[in-house]
Amino acid sequence: MSELKLHPFATRVRWQRRATAEMSHEASGETSVGTSDWGTVLGCFAAAIATEVRRAGARTIGHIKGIACGPGQTLRVNCVSERIAAEVQGKLPADVSEFELDLVVLAHGLAPAPARAAVEAALTQTCARHSCTGILLAAYPGREHR
Amino acid sequence: MRLIVLTGFLGSGKTTALLSLARELQAGGSRVAMVVNEIGDIGIDDRLLERLGGNVWELLGGCICCTLAGRLGETLAEVARTHAPDVVLIEPSGASHPETIDGALAGSHGPVVEAIARLAIVDPLRLTELVAVLEPLLEAHVRHANAVLITKADLASAAEIEAARNWVQSLRADLPCFAADLKTGAGRPPVSELLPCLN
Numbered sequence: 636m637s638e639l640k641l642h643p644f645a646t647r648v649r650w651q652r653r654a655t656a657e658m659s660h661e662a663s664g665e666t667s668v669g670t671s672d673w674g675t676v677l678g679c680f681a682a683a684i685a686t687e688v689r690r691a692g693a694r695t696i697g698h699i700k701g702i703a704c705g706p707g708q709t710l711r712v713n714c715v716s717e718r719i720a721a722e723v724q725g726k727l728p729a730d731v732s733e734f735e736l737d738l739v740v741l742a743h744g745l746a747p748a749p750a751r752a753a754v755e756a757a758l759t760q761t762c763a764r765h766s767c768t769g770i771l772l773a774a775y776p777g778r779e780h781r
Numbered sequence: 782m783r784l785i786v787l788t789g790f791l792g793s794g795k796t797t798a799l800l801s802l803a804r805e806l807q808a809g810g811s812r813v814a815m816v817v818n819e820i821g822d823i824g825i826d827d828r829l830l831e832r833l834g835g836n837v838w839e840l841l842g843g844c845i846c847c848t849l850a851g852r853l854g855e856t857l858a859e860v861a862r863t864h865a866p867d868v869v870l871i872e873p874s875g876a877s878h879p880e881t882i883d884g885a886l887a888g889s890h891g892p893v894v895e896a897i898a899r900l901a902i903v904d905p906l907r908l909t910e911l912v913a914v915l916e917p918l919l920e921a922h923v924r925h926a927n928a929v930l931i932t933k934a935d936l937a938s939a940a941e942i943e944a945a946r947n948w949v950q951s952l953r954a955d956l957p958c959f960a961a962d963l964k965t966g967a968g969r970p971p972v973s974e975l976l977p978c979l980n
Binding site: 638639641643644645646647694695696697698700701702704709711713715716719737738739741743775778780 | 790791792819820821822823825826828829832842843844847848874875876904906907910911914915917918936
């Protein structure tokens with residue numbers, strides 16, 4: 636047992652549907668965002684982060700949460716454990732091909748550098764699986780709470 | 782002005798509970814304000830609540846139990862001055878300790894606070910795992926509460942809810958304790974019954 640040691644890692648991710656010419660999903664068995672939706676993609680992303688932060692040594696996941704705001708619509712994703720499915724609420728307009736997700740990773744016992752690495756690994760996995768592109772635009776390693 | 786402080790660990794369902802309580806209070810004619818504290822530098826919950834039409838004040842990039850303790854009082858004063866609410870719902874970060882939140886509230890001067898109610902939010906899906914790692918913090922949420930809301934009743938098994946209820950009772954047998962699905966409101970009593978100390 637321990638006292639809570641929490642160092643938040645916040646970031647903004649730009650998601651884009653991959654251009655048709657670049658898509659290789661038909662050959663590789665990948666799913667494109669055109670056939671799944673952004674909610675599915677973000678649920679997959681949050682679950683992958685949960686797995687990666689535990690692999691990186693987090694004692695327990697506090698909360699992985701993100702929000703993307705489109706015109707009049709909001710897509711929100713939450714994940715609190717690698718063994719509990721990520722929760723996705725809301726949606727973005729069907730024709731959205733690009734948007735930004737604000738994301739916060741709160742994991743007990745994990746410093747910002749491995750948290751960032753976990754997010755990057757999850758991003759790579761998710762993009763490969765769903766034929767989309769995700770770019771970390773900015774990162775905000777916040778103050779540690781002890 | 783009455784305050785409802787929702788304590789609970791990260792991801793336990795505090796924002797969903799806050800939204801549920803705010804809707805009921807607003808429907809009953811109360812002027813409601815929400816103060817949301819997030820430890821990260823990007824606000825997620827406040828943006829959701831704003832999108833849903835709430836009067837939200839955000840405290841980002843720290844915790845109101847320690848680094849932002851002084852700003853809680855300032856924020857409450859601003860809320861009182863600009864919005865004059867009947868009820869302020871306060872969502873501290875999930876990392877905050879209830880004892881130190883009480884200290885921050887006690888040190889906040891300015892707005893007239895008629896009553897403070899503390900509602901502890903308990904996640905039955907992760908209780909065993911979290912108690913094994915962070916028992917003192919989780920216990921403190923219950924020990925300092927006026928009532929307990931066990932969330933995620935739509936996802937938890939009957940055994941998980943029962944275990945959560947037993948754990949609460951082992952700490953504070955006197956506490957009102959309810960299990961609810963806060964997305965639909967099923968199982969959550971009205972605020973007057975949940976927190977009679979506010980009446």
